[in-house]
Amino acid sequence: MAEVTVSQLAEVVGAPADRLLTQMKQAGLKHTSVDEVVSDEDKQTLLSFLKTSHGESTDAPKKITLKRKTLSTLKTSGSQGRKTVNVEVRKKRTYVKRDPAELLAEAAEAERLAEEADAAAPQEATAPDVEEAPVEPVKVEEPVASVDEFVEEVQDKSQMDPEVLRQQAAAKRKDKEAKDKELQEAAIAAKKAEQERAEKAKVADKPADEKPARRRHEAPAPAKEKDDEIADKKKKRSGKLAPKTRGKNRTHNIKNVDAFMDGDGTDSRGRRKQKVLKLPEGAKTHGFAKPVDTKTVLNVDVPEAVTVAELAAKMNVKGVVVVKELMKLGVMATINQSLDQETAQLVVEELGHTVNLVTGLEMEEELEDSLNLHEGTMAARAPVVTVMGHVDHGKTSLLDYIRESRVASGEAGGITQHIGAYHVETDKGMITFLDTPGHAAFTAMRARGAKSTDIVILVVAADDGVMPQTEEAVKHARAAEVPLVVAVNKIDKEGADPDRVRNELAAKDVIPEDWGGDTQFINVSAHSGDGIDDLLEALLLQAELLELEAPADIPGKGIVIESRLDKGRGSVSSVLVQAGTLRKGDVVLAGQQFGRVRAMLDENGKPIDVAGPSIPVEILGLDGTPNAGDSFVVLENEKRAREMAEFRQIKDREDKLKRQQASKLENMFANMGEEESKSLNIVVKADVRGSLEAIQSSLLEMGNDEVQVNIVSGGVGGITETDITLALTSNAVVFGFNVRADGAARKAVEDEGVDLRYYSVIYDLIDDVKQALSGMLSPEMREEINGTAEVRDVFKSPKYGAIAGCMVIDGTLYRSNPIRVLRDDVVIYEGELESLRRFKDDVAEVRNGMECGIGVKNYNDVKPGDKIEVYEVKEYARTL
Structure with missing residues (x-):
């Protein structure tokens, strides 16, 4: 222990310092001041003196008994109600100190007895019966420390962590058990050796014919007399064997089984020889070993x-x-x-x-390395062209003329709701087209179209000019570093002004070639077909400058353009092969989904077996609908694809958990004390993944701090009964975009009264949600001043107190409205009218320019020159 002063020691033991100095002086110590240092030897001297003075012995006690009592409460239930029972547990443990001299004497006595037993073994061996005495374990008792050391140890442990004390106690207990076990095993081994020596001496002194029989687990030695005896028994029994024993000792109970068997493996009655476990020569026990309990390190x-x-x-x-x-x-x-x-x-x-x-990138890097092993031979491929632009500028109509089809007529309202992929054969080569929507909600879809393309056609109406989605398309093309070709459409309409389009795009840093820029401007008409050939020629020229190449002799890989859930065919994914060859029957990994390609269709719905670079196809067979924009690859086996898909799903779930926990921690204190914002719960089902993403992103952008949209669930496919149940549980509205509810879902809607709405145009869906959110907003409160009166004189009334004689100088005074009293244009009182009179009559209102008497309720300090202002609070509906 560290040295302390007398004052510190007195504070620890809880005694006055003067009294402690007196006791130290009586003990023979030379301390005279409370600031002097007390060493450990001084403490021991003082402790011995105090024990002697109190009649205690300085020697360590021979026995220490510790008692502990714990109280607990047990609650029970019975016929008369709940009862409380107090349970008291008492424990007592006694520590006995053994003298080391006694322990040594006992050990010497045991050794002497063992020597006497060895010497008397030959004489004792002739005894008729020798019984094996049970070996008793030797109990070793450790000496107990002195009371001072024990008390000091207890005080030190009381200041330690309970967990550390438990670990220390467990370690000490384990060591003590190990030591006791070693001592007991040594004693048992010595006792067994002594018994074996006595047994050997006894057997050696007996005659040969009086030797004890062998144990049943010992193999008998071969002897001719024994064989003859067994042969006689065999003849007497006429080939019958002794009855078989049951249980695990069957082998040990059958003696010389081979003697009853013939040489051909059968007994005398022709039965198959019984398989007997033969013990090794000289073995006294069976050959089974106890299994070792070893812990497997993983x-x-x-x-x-x-x-x-x-x-x-x-x-x-x-x-x-x-x-x-x-x-x-x-x-x-x-x-x-x-x-x-x-x-x-x-x-x-x-x-x-x-x-x-394990980091999240290791498996992805391993997959990327395995795919890079397939280099292949580079060959020229067709360009992938994306058509972008504002709504109703003629993107799909232009593509229809090129494909000689009618796609826009099949879209709701003539507006493209999906990304369409088509490839056409021209006189100068093949071109693959991607048609993107022009609505503001499809920003992500246009971004994906720009990232998966080689050339962008920007369609601008000559009679409309540059619009917001036109500017956005230019930004996407520049972000993807894709060359731009501008198609000025509708040049045959009245009011068409192609130069206006050039001027507006030049202001956006899109400079035409004839103005010294690097962007081709082509005047076209999707209605009459003017300029279409020039547009195709410009696209192929741009493709030649890019020198587009891709290997075709490697496993296919590319990007997912769109995905949907078909009720009859399952998951249908539109993919664009960017490199390699995709074949029917290949194992495909697309984002978090995988599967084998069961069927492959072109854009016209015709089945095909092979698709090369720059070819858009529809594939069937994936286990789900991958996200639009996910990359897909062909893998060697389905096991590898399943492992990668599961890994990506787990990774996505972990990322979501992290984001949820982070958002909760970030907003925990920010939202504390604030009113909870109102939310509109929505369940969205769409026909394709791209439309679903566009709807969700548009809805989440709505709202403010007071109201917001909460998308409970979103998916691809028809509306099922599960969606209706989820909407009922979360009090949500169900929106179906180009999908319908099945029979079970319709019945659930009728029974439960869930709000279900169908949409085919994204404009209508967004407008309805905006109106619903506006209705959830709390109204705006505004004050409007109805009239103002000026106080000309003040009269005293025994009933109403001070009455102000006023002249209405602005507006109209209403009796039921609240008022304010202003003095020098400063509000000095707010309240209400107690009376409003003209002459002797109570009136409800007084107009401008009239005199009246006003009694202000609970206020009598009205003075001439004050103004009384009458106002009202009106509610106004708010909108987003």
Whole structure:
């Protein structure tokens, strides 16, 4: 212990410093001041003196008894109600100190007895019966420390962490058990050796014919007399064997089974020889060994985020084991709670396994490396052209003329709702076209179209000019670093002005070639076909400058253009092959989905078996609808594709959990004390993935701090009964975009009264949601001044107090409205009218230019020159 002063020691023991100095002086110590240092020897001297003065012995006690009593309460329920029972548990433990001299004497006595037993073994061997005495374990008692050391140890431990004390106690208990076990095993071994020596001496002194029989598990030695005896028995029994024994000792109970068998493996009655476990020569026990309980050390892969249940499965343990380890680390977690990588690493190491930290990019990099092994031979490919522009500027009509089809007529309202992919054969080569929507909600779809293309056609109406979506298309093309070709459409309409389009685009840094820029401007008409050939020639010229190439002799890979859920065919995905060859029957991994290509169709719905670079096709066979814009690759087997798909799904779920936890932590204090915002719950089902994403992004952008849209669920495909049940549970509205509800869902809608709405144009859906949110907004409160009166004189009334004689100088005074009293244009009182009179009559209102008497309720300090202002509060509906 560290040295302390007399004053500090007095404070620790709880005694006055003067009294402690007196006791130290009586004990023979030379301390005279409270600031002097007290050493450990001084403390021991003082302690011995105090024990002697109190009649205690300085020697360590021979026995110490510790008692502990705990009280607990048990609540029970009976016929008379709940009862409370107090349970008291008493425990007592006694420590006995053994003298080392006694222990040595006992050991010497045991050794002497063993020597006497060895010497008397030959004489005792002739005894008729020798019984094996049971070996009793030797109990070794450790000496107990002195009372002072014991008390000091208890005081030190009381200041330690309970968990550390438990661990120390467990370690001491384990060491003590190991030592006791070693001593007991040594004593047992010595006793057995002594008994074996006595037995050997006894057997050696007996005659040969009086030797004890062998144990039944010892193999008998071969002897001719024995064989003759067995042969006689065999003849007497006429080939009958002794009855078989049952149980695990069957082998040991049958003696010389081979003697009853013939040489050909059968007995005398022709039965098959019984298989008997033969013991090795000289063996006294069976050959079975006790299995060794060795713990298997696993190499556990720990990702960036993992749930408790998943971590337990990786280590082949129960979830409760992981929860207990987390509790030891101070982390309270449920079995479905997500853990970060550092916490999971600590748990795995505590359970004795090896940790392998896994990042989310390792498997993706491994997949990318395996795909890069297929280089292939580069060959020329067709250009992929994306048609972009504002709504109703003629994008799809222009593409219809090129394809000689009618696509726009099949779209709702003549507006493209999806990304369409087509390839056409021209006199100068093949071109693949991607048609993107022009509505503001389809920004993400246009961005994907720009990223997956080689050339962008910007369609601008000559009679309308540059519009917001036109500017956005220019930004997407520049962000993707894709060359731009401007098609000035509708030049045959009245009011068409192509030069206006050039001027407006030049202001956006899109300079025509004839003005010294690098952008081709082609005047076309989708109605008459003027300029279409020039446009195609410009596209092929631009493609030649780009020198587009792709390998065709490698497994196919590309991008998902669109995906939808067909009721009869399942998942249908529109993909664009960018490199390699996609064949029917290939195993495809697309985003988080995988599957084998069961069928492959072109843009006209005709089945095909092979699709090369720059060819858009529809594939069937994926296990879900991948997101538009996801990349797809062809893998060698389905197992690899399933592993990658599951890994991506887990990664996506982990990312969502991280974002949810981060948003909760960030907004926990920000939202504290604020009113909860109103939300409109919506369930959205669409026909294709691109439209679903466009609708969700548009709806989430609506609202403000007071009202907002909450998308409960969104999916591709028809409306099912599950969607209606979810909407009923969350009090949501169901929106179907180009999809319908099945029979079970319609019946659930009728029974439960869920609000279900169908839409085919995204404008209508967004407008309805905007109106609904506007109706949820609280009205705006505005004050309007109705009239103002000026106080000319003040009269006293025994009933109303001070009455102000006023002249209405502005507006009209109403008796039921609240008022304000102004003095020098400063509000000095707000209240209401108690009376409003003209002459002796009570009136409801007084107009401008008239005199009246006003009694202000609960206010008598009205003075001439004050103004009384009458106003009212009106509510006005708010809109987004």
